[in-house]
Amino acid sequence: MPETQPLLDARGLVKHYPIKGGVMLKEIAAVKAVDDVSLSIQRGETLGLVGESGCGKSTFGRAILRLEEPTAGEVWFDGDNILAYEREQLRALRQKMQIIFQDPFSSLNPRKPVASIIGEPLLIHGMKSRRERDARVLELLRVVGLRQEHMRRYPHMFSGGQRQRIGVARALALNPQLVVCDEAVSALDVSIQAQVLNLLKDLQEDFGLTYLFISHDLHVVEHISDRVAVMYLGKIVEIAASETIYAQPLHPYTQALLSASPMPDPTHRRKRIILKGDVPSPINPPPGCRFHTRCPFAEAICAEKEPALREVNPGHQAACHFAGQVGL
Amino acid sequence: MSTASNPYDRHPIFDQLGQLWRNKTAIIGLVIISGFILVAILAPVLSPHDPVETSLYDQLKPPVWHETGTWKNILGTDELGRDTLSRIIYGARVSLTVAIVSVGIAFTLGTLLGCISGYYKGFWDSLIMRIMDMILAFPYLLLAIVVVAYLGPSLQNAMMAIGITYVPRFARIVRGSVLEECEKDYVMAARAVGAPDWRIIFIGILPNCLGPLIVQTTLSMASAILDAAALSFLGLGAQPPTPEWGGMIARSRALILRASWVMTFPGIAILLAVLGFNLLGDGLRDALDPRLRD
Numbered sequence: 180m181p182e183t184q185p186l187l188d189a190r191g192l193v194k195h196y197p198i199k200g201g202v203m204l205k206e207i208a209a210v211k212a213v214d215d216v217s218l219s220i221q222r223g224e225t226l227g228l229v230g231e232s233g234c235g236k237s238t239f240g241r242a243i244l245r246l247e248e249p250t251a252g253e254v255w256f257d258g259d260n261i262l263a264y265e266r267e268q269l270r271a272l273r274q275k276m277q278i279i280f281q282d283p284f285s286s287l288n289p290r291k292p293v294a295s296i297i298g299e300p301l302l303i304h305g306m307k308s309r310r311e312r313d314a315r316v317l318e319l320l321r322v323v324g325l326r327q328e329h330m331r332r333y334p335h336m337f338s339g340g341q342r343q344r345i346g347v348a349r350a351l352a353l354n355p356q357l358v359v360c361d362e363a364v365s366a367l368d369v370s371i372q373a374q375v376l377n378l379l380k381d382l383q384e385d386f387g388l389t390y391l392f393i394s395h396d397l398h399v400v401e402h403i404s405d406r407v408a409v410m411y412l413g414k415i416v417e418i419a420a421s422e423t424i425y426a427q428p429l430h431p432y433t434q435a436l437l438s439a440s441p442m443p444d445p446t447h448r449r450k451r452i453i454l455k456g457d458v459p460s461p462i463n464p465p466p467g468c469r470f471h472t473r474c475p476f477a478e479a480i481c482a483e484k485e486p487a488l489r490e491v492n493p494g495h496q497a498a499c500h501f502a503g504q505v506g507l
Numbered sequence: 508m509s510t511a512s513n514p515y516d517r518h519p520i521f522d523q524l525g526q527l528w529r530n531k532t533a534i535i536g537l538v539i540i541s542g543f544i545l546v547a548i549l550a551p552v553l554s555p556h557d558p559v560e561t562s563l564y565d566q567l568k569p570p571v572w573h574e575t576g577t578w579k580n581i582l583g584t585d586e587l588g589r590d591t592l593s594r595i596i597y598g599a600r601v602s603l604t605v606a607i608v609s610v611g612i613a614f615t616l617g618t619l620l621g622c623i624s625g626y627y628k629g630f631w632d633s634l635i636m637r638i639m640d641m642i643l644a645f646p647y648l649l650l651a652i653v654v655v656a657y658l659g660p661s662l663q664n665a666m667m668a669i670g671i672t673y674v675p676r677f678a679r680i681v682r683g684s685v686l687e688e689c690e691k692d693y694v695m696a697a698r699a700v701g702a703p704d705w706r707i708i709f710i711g712i713l714p715n716c717l718g719p720l721i722v723q724t725t726l727s728m729a730s731a732i733l734d735a736a737a738l739s740f741l742g743l744g745a746q747p748p749t750p751e752w753g754g755m756i757a758r759s760r761a762l763i764l765r766a767s768w769v770m771t772f773p774g775i776a777i778l779l780a781v782l783g784f785n786l787l788g789d790g791l792r793d794a795l796d797p798r799l800r801d
Contacts, residue, residue: 246695273701286692290714300700349696 185219192252227404281362283342340371533790539783554593562588594750612670617677625685684716718795729784
């Protein structure tokens with residue numbers, strides 16, 4: 180392959196949550212949160228992953244870190260299939276992959292001071308000396324824009340933005356290569372969002388980080404991502420470079436999403452696609468194309484045959500029978 | 508480095524405990540319990556007589572304010588001439604030991620089982636919780652009687668029996684709190700940095716479950732004292748001549764019409780001790796765990 184080896188390569192990743200019922204607690208159904216998703220992330224890249232809530236984007240982010248055990252598929256990180264890792268290997272891998280959470284109020288242990296929260300990963304991975312840890316914690320606090328006197332404080336004394344910075348510092352403590360930002364700014368005020376986003380961008384340059392940036396907010400993703408993948412009901416429906424997907428979305432779902440997101444220019448008029456109905460249940464997704472029940476352009480084939488994710492334009496993949504032919 | 512007086516640097520539990528000072532009933536409880544602890548520690552200094560020494564000439568002496576009472580035996584004597592005040596003072600040691608040991612057993616076992624149950628869920632959760640349900644299905648005292656009957660009547664076995672019967676309440680409270688905490692992202696964050704399970708449970712989650720645990724511990728101590736007294740009353744706890752409040756009541760039962768004071772004072776002692784722990788427990792509940800308020 181001429182391409183350089185991607186840092187992370189998920190192949191056919193599946194995560195089903197079994198629903199148990201009956202007296203014997205047999206599996207009677209499954210929530211198909213992530214269904215056969217393949218994505219790769221290049222070193223130093225930011226891949227945005229967008230979709231409605233409940234589409235499986237967070238589950239995907241957690242499955243590639245093995246915080247949720249995937250049901251099937253492969254995850255290759257730096258040339259190794261990490262799903263085959265044993266406990267000790269997995270522990271070592273934790274240094275290379277980290278996660279930043281959405282809710283800065285639940286992601287920090289309220290009973291621990293900041294120094295312990297950021298220092299915990301260091302302690303676990305062998306930095307036993309307290310002085311050494313504190314020095315590193317201080318360094319990390321400075322990197323994320325906090326100060327020395329914050330070290331001994333408890334999380335409840337901080338604002339949401341500051342807490343998120345603490346979460347960023349914890350994720351960076353072990354010098355990871357890949358950071359999954361799971362709705363990392365969604366819980367913050369818009370002004371704070373921009374600060375944290377810029378911080379994340381700066382850190383990426385300084386430390387050569389690779390991001391999987393999960394969000395439901397298209398503008399946030401556009402701002403930070405090199406490429407964007409759109410997810411619907413556990414499947415990737417479209418992937419393209421950030422500029423391309425916003426300028427020329429090929430999948431009707433992406434088009435609908437984009438047309439629904441507010442524009443900063445009030446004079447700008449555009450056609451909107453209003454989607455009818457609700458997202459179908461991931462327990463029993465519709466046959467064929469999963470989007471056909473709400474797609475304004477659906478035809479007979481859409482209910483029968485599931486469209487594969489195919490390259491429509493160079494570097495632009497979409498999973499739609501009529502990609503490029505329908506739309507606005 | 509910042510100083511400890513900075514309010515930002517204080518562990519959050521201190522802010523919650525601070526509310527305790529504004530709670531008058533809790534302070535009353537605290538005072539009563541502190542009194543009992545002091546009495547228990549200083550028993551040899553405070554008690555005027557040896558609690559097990561009998562005196563054939565001083566049988567059933569009434570308390571000092573009675574016409575025939577003397578300052579020699581302030582609260583009178585029992586049928587063997589033993590000084591009631593001294594026995595009650597030494598009895599505080601027994602009762603406090605029972606409270607600490609039996610609740611200690613229940614706390615340790617219950618917390619451990621509750622953590623395993625709440626953190627690992629699934630099979631172990633079902634197994635542990637069904638066993639707890641079985642224990643709960645028996646009336647406490649009846650179960651304790653069965654355990655003591657099996658192990659043989661002694662104070663140690665009574666403490667063990669009470670401890671075992673109290674395990675489920677701790678296990679359930681801890682399991683509930685752990686289940687709730689497990690939903691929070693900091694647990695997953697700890698997993699993401701590679702923290703081992705024991706660290707996540709005991710260093711990460713457990714400190715967040717302390718509020719309800721402290722409350723349960725205090726309230727359980729009250730019922731442990733009561734249950735130990737009941738077991739001793741039935742002859743299954745402390746054996747004579749140990750000065751135990753329940754046992755003192757049991758043996759003076761026949762004298763209730765002739766010398767009611769022999770039975771009254773140990774009864775008051777039990778009442779005060781239980782009241783103290785309950786008042787403190789209620790105060791702690793208000794301060795630490797608003798969810799438990801009725």
